[in-house]
Amino acid sequence: MTKKIDLDELLEKLKEIHPEISPITAEDVVVANWVRLKCRYGCKAYGKHLGCPPYSPTPEETRKVLEEYTVGIVARFEAEPDPGISAEHIHHHLWDSINAVHETVFQLERCAFLAGYYKAFGFNALPCTFCATCIPEEKETIDSFEARNCRHKEKVRPSMEACGIDVFGTLERAGYELSVLDSYSKGVALFGLVLLD
Numbered sequence: 001m002t003k004k005i006d007l008d009e010l011l012e013k014l015k016e017i018h019p020e021i022s023p024i025t026a027e028d029v030v031v032a033n034w035v036r037l038k039c040r041y042g043c044k045a046y047g048k049h050l051g052c053p054p055y056s057p058t059p060e061e062t063r064k065v066l067e068e069y070t071v072g073i074v075a076r077f078e079a080e081p082d083p084g085i086s087a088e089h090i091h092h093h094l095w096d097s098i099n100a101v102h103e104t105v106f107q108l109e110r111c112a113f114l115a116g117y118y119k120a121f122g123f124n125a126l127p128c129t130f131c132a133t134c135i136p137e138e139k140e141t142i143d144s145f146e147a148r149n150c151r152h153k154e155k156v157r158p159s160m161e162a163c164g165i166d167v168f169g170t171l172e173r174a175g176y177e178l179s180v181l182d183s184y185s186k187g188v189a190l191f192g193l194v195l196l197d
Helices: 007-017 035-042 059-066 087-093 095-114 167-173
Strands: 021-025 071-079 121-123 188-195
Touching: 007 021, 007 071, 007 095, 071 095, 095 121, 095 188, 167 188
Parallel strands: none
Antiparallel strands: 021 071, 071 188, 121 188
């Protein structure tokens, strides 16, 4: 097994993958039950992706997992919307940017794991974009056993909001100044989270 490197050294290695990272304590990750209501009743992708509800960890499970960590990192990304796709279809409007978040979060997690942080685990932003359509979209119904057939199981991670993480509350605790957007034309920032230890 690889000997665990110092956290400061790890942060430098992670910045080589993505420079816009900030440390965060696990205690500063805010989990709230209401968050998944926004997925269930506000998101057109609900039930269509294996990294989203109802397939993702519940807020209760997320709280228990966070108790097993002390530190993580938040990664910030500038999204580049596709002007050819209406912002009304937000996931497709931001598809390439969301995909970049998911790929980078996986690489950050992998780097930490290989540096001896074997508990490293990432959380993404928004639904998975590794496939044009996910298994739940292709079948009328699936059970949790069928989720094992995910085509990118090694890289798929749940989104923060899918697990009940209050992204705004968490980012405010991490020192980010945020505001609600009334238009995607004003620029969009996306965030990922990687728990370390």
